[in-house]
Amino acid sequence: MTELFEPTGEHDWRIAGTATGLLAAFNAAGVLTSSDVHVATRLGALGGEDDERVLLAVALTVRAVRRGSVCLDLGTVRAVAPDLDWPEEWPIERSPLVAAGAVRWERGLLYLDRYHRLETQVHDDLADRLALAPPPVDEARLAAALAKVRGGHFSAEQEAAVVAAAHRRTTILTGGPGTGKTTTVARLLAVLADQAGGGLSIALAAPTGKAATRLQEAVVTELDAVATAWPEARGLVGRVDGLTLHRLLGWRPDNATRFRHDRANRLKYDVVVVDESSMVELTMMGRLLEALRPESRLVLVGDPRQLTSVGAGAVLSDLVAGYAGRADSPVAALTENFRSEQDIKALAEALRDGDADDVLAVLRTPSEQVSFVEVEDEAAIEAALRPDSVAAARAVWEAAVAEDPAAALDELDRYRLLCAHREGPFGVRRWNHLVERWLAEEVGVEAHQVVGDQWYVGRPLLVTSNHYALDVYNGETGVVVRRDGRARAFVAGSERLKEFAPGRLDAVETMHAMTIHKSQGSQADRVTVLLPEEGSRLLTRELFYTAVTRARTHVRVVGSEAAVRAAVATRAQRATGLPQRLAGS
Numbered sequence: 001m002t003e004l005f006e007p008t009g010e011h012d013w014r015i016a017g018t019a020t021g022l023l024a025a026f027n028a029a030g031v032l033t034s035s036d037v038h039v040a041t042r043l044g045a046l047g048g049e050d051d052e053r054v055l056l057a058v059a060l061t062v063r064a065v066r067r068g069s070v071c072l073d074l075g076t077v078r079a080v081a082p083d084l085d086w087p088e089e090w091p092i093e094r095s096p097l098v099a100a101g102a103v104r105w106e107r108g109l110l111y112l113d114r115y116h117r118l119e120t121q122v123h124d125d126l127a128d129r130l131a132l133a134p135p136p137v138d139e140a141r142l143a144a145a146l147a148k149v150r151g152g153h154f155s156a157e158q159e160a161a162v163v164a165a166a167h168r169r170t171t172i173l174t175g176g177p178g179t180g181k182t183t184t185v186a187r188l189l190a191v192l193a194d195q196a197g198g199g200l201s202i203a204l205a206a207p208t209g210k211a212a213t214r215l216q217e218a219v220v221t222e223l224d225a226v227a228t229a230w231p232e233a234r235g236l237v238g239r240v241d242g243l244t245l246h247r248l249l250g251w252r253p254d255n256a257t258r259f260r261h262d263r264a265n266r267l268k269y270d271v272v273v274v275d276e277s278s279m280v281e282l283t284m285m286g287r288l289l290e291a292l293r294p295e296s297r298l299v300l301v302g303d304p305r306q307l308t309s310v311g312a313g314a315v316l317s318d319l320v321a322g323y324a325g326r327a328d329s330p331v332a333a334l335t336e337n338f339r340s341e342q343d344i345k346a347l348a349e350a351l352r353d354g355d356a357d358d359v360l361a362v363l364r365t366p367s368e369q370v371s372f373v374e375v376e377d378e379a380a381i382e383a384a385l386r387p388d389s390v391a392a393a394r395a396v397w398e399a400a401v402a403e404d405p406a407a408a409l410d411e412l413d414r415y416r417l418l419c420a421h422r423e424g425p426f427g428v429r430r431w432n433h434l435v436e437r438w439l440a441e442e443v444g445v446e447a448h449q450v451v452g453d454q455w456y457v458g459r460p461l462l463v464t465s466n467h468y469a470l471d472v473y474n475g476e477t478g479v480v481v482r483r484d485g486r487a488r489a490f491v492a493g494s495e496r497l498k499e500f501a502p503g504r505l506d507a508v509e510t511m512h513a514m515t516i517h518k519s520q521g522s523q524a525d526r527v528t529v530l531l532p533e534e535g536s537r538l539l540t541r542e543l544f545y546t547a548v549t550r551a552r553t554h555v556r557v558v559g560s561e562a563a564v565r566a567a568v569a570t571r572a573q574r575a576t577g578l579p580q581r582l583a584g585s
Ligand SMILES: Nc1ncnc2c1ncn2[C@@H]1O[C@H](COP(=O)(O)OP(=O)(O)OP(=O)(O)O)[C@@H](O)[C@H]1O
Pocket: 153, 154, 155, 158, 175, 176, 177, 178, 179, 180, 181, 182, 183, 184, 218, 338, 339
């Protein structure tokens, strides 16, 4: 796995011209970028530290945060570039930077102060919630409610999770796709509303708009199912608000990292459910925990095996690891997958267990649900991907030309091409261009109509940031559709299709292909996973697992055996101190 960059010369922008000694050497070797070096030298100048070993450790910590870690593990850092001339020791403890609180040194981990504060806050807020007296439960009422929600489907595991959650203020509900997390949440809400006699205020939140919408829809559908055996349940639960975490906390135009709701202005909700919690970064988790009233209920839902958040931290998997073995653990795990086809499940399980031979065996066993296209050269990959990609793009295009936005949006969820990278031969950008070209050839329109016009009819869209004024959110999908002879953009919302003059949507990308990171929180019937080369820095087990578990009925993996083995062998490791903190308290 390549961790370093290769400087292209002394004028490479990643080279800090003013660096000397160790910092210069690690910069020239491609370990540190110029910004890592500058932050460390600036901190050193402000804090009166000139020991180059300490400055190197600080620069490496900046680098670690840039790559998603919360801190730097000095015990293992040499593995980044074993051949370099590493200091014999790290005189951190007596550094004036530690004395001044600019950096924190704890359990062999070095933190920038901001991340140390965040991590301890998350830990302390969770510990405070766990230390509160548990919520009162009317056990007879609970038993009666459980008997009513048992109608339809409800496994023993799901029931146990509901019972545990009813007795706690904090619950971490984990499980892979299709393990009935939403089903469980809906029944939990009915049980909690029944305990309260109605009148609970409930927020259903998620990191992206798409995931929040999906959660709200799924919970409402499940509540309707519950209502067949328990007609009062729907009324007891009442309204459920589906919203992004940003919106829940009160986005502020003047501040990107602070919200309207905080410790001094807590959220009014009695119950807050957060779906897709694996995508929640440490900063956001800190903001959420401080904004919750201590006596409110928090239900974090997610799959800890998925890719971690884009920003620093790996909070969900840290919580699962940190609480493991603790008698007061708030983790309730669902393990039975009710949705995916047998062979997709087998592939996901082999990946979860980390056995590359098993993964390859599943991939190579003839199956209706799993296929493996073992190709490496670009022409062969293109030939393998073209038929399905074009058929999917064509189906969207046909609905779009027929002025049928709902059908076009439905088609989007039938097939998805997933790439690890944005750029390069295995990247989304290249594959978007290729599919556009192939589509133009296929449907016989002038190539420039598809390739040259940004808003061509049939263009699948992925919204890439929240746009509150337009009611359009990061992760939502859309299509450009013909309407009365003009191109209009339609975005799928929770209750309706949202229609726009295309130019109003500025933060959108074409979605013939999608990155695996962006695909979190969504599924498609058939998924093609294009694995990058084995040397790719992004190729990890978590990435592969996330991609495979996006598929409902068929997953096709395109790549080499070496890439599969590299993915299975590589964990998306992030240094954080949260598990140890939780385990130790
Ligand atoms: N106990 C059960 N028996 C049979 N089917 C079930 C059971 N629980 C849930 N299901 C069904 O399995 C499917 C997946 O359930 P659900 O959507 O609740 O899972 P999920 O874990 O929330 O999935 P995702 O990760 O995609 O959000 C649904 O069709 C649901 O109706």
